[in-house]
Amino acid sequence: MHYVTGHKNPDADSVASAIAYAWHLRATGTDPEAEAVLLGEPSKEAAFLLREAGLAQPPILTEFPAGCTLHIVDTSNPAELHGLSGCTIASVVDHHKLSGLTTSEPLTVVVEKVGCTATILNNMITMLGVTIPREVAFLMLGAIISDTLNLTGPTTTELDRQAVQWLAPIAEVEADELAKLQFAAKSDLSGQTPAGIITADSKVFEMGIEKLHIGSHETADPSAALGMIAELKTALAAHVAAQGLTGGLFFIVDILKSEAHLVASDERTQEIASRAYGCTFPNGIAHLPGIVSRKAQMVPPLQALLG
Ligand SMILES: [Mn+2]
Structure with missing residues (x-):
């Protein structure tokens, strides 16, 4: 079992980056068994993006089975993950401060101060010189729009802007148009306690x-x-x-x-x-x-x- 996972309460970035990184790990042969999973129900915005992209929701894990290998995205904080005992952490791709992860083996860590994990993955993928599937690009675009509030938030960097420019044509959608739709999905409180x-x-x-x-x-x-x-x-x-x-x-x-x-x-x-x-x-x-x-x-x- 080789899982790629974001944090609990999965938001757009945790879902998109798990799927994009699983794709990257398989495409590069780094981990041919890499499979995206979620640690709970996706947010309304993340569910909207999955639907619009035409992608199935990754399976939800209620715990990490002993002996599994993990690739972690959009966090490195053990408090935001299921219990890690018995798991091997192979890599982390994230854009948050480091907080408390220790490992028993060497691992790959990519942490950059950008607005979204999907921006880091976009750079990793473009370096390969291959084109990602439209659906994955769509999710990544949605994640960057979400985390940076459509490039208006204070964590937005030039790299996030470039990633949006790069991904929108592949996703076959206007960034501002997608932003409007996903912000409406995010704003919907119906059915929530x-x-x-x-x-x-x-x-x-x-x-x-x-x-x-x-x-x-x-x-x-x-x-x-x-x-x-x-x-x-x-x-x-x-x-x-x-x-x-x-x-x-x-x-x-x-x-x-x-x-x-x-x-x-x-x-x-x-x-x-x-x-x-x-x-x-x-x-x-x-x-x-x-x-x-x-x-x-x-x-x-x-x-x-x-x-
Ligand atoms: Mn994020």
Whole structure:
């Protein structure tokens, strides 16, 4: 069993990059058995991209079987993966900070400070001088649009722009047109519970004595989430208690206006956020102009404050 996997709560990049990297590993003969898998249900946006690309959803693994070989994309954080004991980690391709992965064998690691893992894979694939299938290019394009908010987010690099230029003709789609469609898919909250919404795109960060849940909902229409803010706060507080965390923050990110609306699980966490972001919480909601990226903008001020 040779699996290529992104993180839990698979988003567009984790799904696209697992599929693209599995293709690369097989095409190069590096790992002819490489097979893309998911560690949970894909996000609405990722499911939309799979459908539009005409690709089947990769199988979902609930744990890594002992003896498997893993290629990891879009994270290197063991907390965002299933238990790794008994697994051999063969490689990592990622664009996040390094956090805690240790291995018993040498491995290949490709980590670059770009907006999306799919951008790194695009460069690895173009170096081969072969053309990827249209469906894979479509997914990769969608992943870059998702992670960089269609090249408007603060983590966007020139390499991401070039990758979009390169992939769009292969995917046979206009990037801006795809962005509009996938942002609509991402914004759709129908059929989701408050608990599902606050955990769908979330990570836990340990900072000093704090263990904080940081969730976000990227949307082209924040009114739906803002209309159920009381339910979302209740779900956030319940999640924090159930997981034994010290607090929780939930950002409703308006991807068209490049701003966020923030709620906290409780007074104490709200106080931490007030100090970190220099904001106030009139009616329990803070307005944060320009804040869209967890990695680049939400986490660093908390880290600086809490250590
Ligand atoms: Mn990513």
